[in-house]
Amino acid sequence: MGSFLEALPSQFYYRKKFESLSLDYCFLEDKVEKLKPKLIDYNENKTVYDQILKAFCFVNFSNKGGECNNQCYNLYYWIGDKLSSFLNDNISFWKGFKIIYDGFRNTSSNNKCNCIFFSDTDKENFKRMKIVHDYCEDHESIKQTLRTNNNVCSYEFQEYLKEAVSTYKKVYSECESNGSPSYCVELKKHVPVCLVEKLEDLTCELKKVSLELEGSGGFNYRSSDGLGSTNDPSTFDSSQIFMSIFFPVVGILFISFMIYKFTPLLSCIRTQLRRKTLLGNNLDGEDTHELEEYGFMHKNLNLQRRHLNVYYHPS
Incomplete structure (x- = not known):
């Protein structure tokens, strides 16, 4: 995805909180060193795993409170997205998740943040949960930016928006009905507002995108007549x-x-x-x-x- 998607609030949060950490809060901790050999293909994916462990340690040393829950929810989706990039099947995906979670469970002190991750789902449903979570977090920012740009966008952003809106509508319908999937209960904890009251559908018209950056409104990266990236063939x-x-x-x-x-x-x-x-x-x-x-x-x-x-x- 292009630069404009990386500027969305959800993506900015992931980068700021988890991908830009300079300190390792678990440096030379026994629990982390013992965890590394258990991770699937650790040597082949050392960079990703080390990044995940560093982020987990950061949250583990944070204080309890409202920000703790928010950090845990975002950490859950961020770790799952990282693991799904190289653990293709359901079994290895959730096994990797479980190894990390069990390694850190109940290790923080009473006044520190202790995340509890939801695991009663498969890889496909996790992907849907993450799309809905991110879309709910970004909905207002997307709406304002589309309004500023006269509701026009690039092809790349239009495709992203179609998938996000379609997935959200399906999940909302499933979670509203009786006998809804188990992940609905968990998702309502993460983004309660947009699953209680349905969000406005967002669409945009496809237009060619020119190279013009504006510093105001919505995303940090915008073009004069739509949302787009420099990879767009029309730029x-x-x-x-x-x-x-x-x-x-x-x-x-x-x-x-x-x-x-x-x-x-x-x-x-x-x-x-x-x-x-x-x-x-x-x-x-x-x-x-x-x-x-x-x-x-x-x-x-x-x-x-x-x-x-x-x-x-x-x-």
């Missing part, structure tokens, strides 16, 4: 943007050079400029020559006057 990548700017500039410079080099008009202008320069130089030369002649004549005139002064005798 432009950085190389396309560079080419769209670079080549027009090069074209303008090339055309200007050709006009300057080969246009007869400019050639005539250059010729006229040369003639004007030569004419100016000639005029300057003539002026200089005239000044020299004037100086010479003036000098001779003075000389003659001196001669007259020498030979004049008054009577």
Whole structure:
């Protein structure tokens, strides 16, 4: 899924609380070290398991209270989603869940958070529970963002929304009826509001998405005419943007050079400029020559006057 889905409140919570932990609250704890060899394919999936164990330790050291329950519910869906990515069948999926849960059960002190995970379901129903949980958490944010974007979205977001709304409506119908599945009781604890009163259906129209990020409203990532990611085929990548700017500039410079080099008009202008320069130089030369002649004549005139002064005798 694209960046816009990662910006949904539920996904942001998972990343902030469980995936961005810098401290290991169970560093060198015996219970954790003993747990690792029991985990299915631990060596092959070491990074994921270590991340799960670190998150479990974080919640285990949190204080009791309202936030404890919320953290446990979110941790349940986050761990299940991680395990389902590489434990494909129901048996291995719930076995991995049970090993982790049993390893931490009743290990926290009385004033610390102690999660109790629901296990009476299969992998498919767990997936439905998580979709409904996340959709309920994100519903208001999605609605506001669609309203801001005139109810248009990208293909990717439209597909996500169709699956979320369809799953929610089916689960709501099942949990409303008599003899509802056992997971309904648990799900109503996690997201009680949206299973007591049905949420408004959310839909959006498919439109092409342009590259424009806005910082206000709904998700952190939005486009000017819908919700989408940079992977959308209708968007432009950085190389396309560079080419769209670079080549027009090069074209303008090339055309200007050709006009300057080969246009007869400019050639005539250059010729006229040369003639004007030569004419100016000639005029300057003539002026200089005239000044020299004037100086010479003036000098001779003075000389003659001196001669007259020498030979004049008054009577």
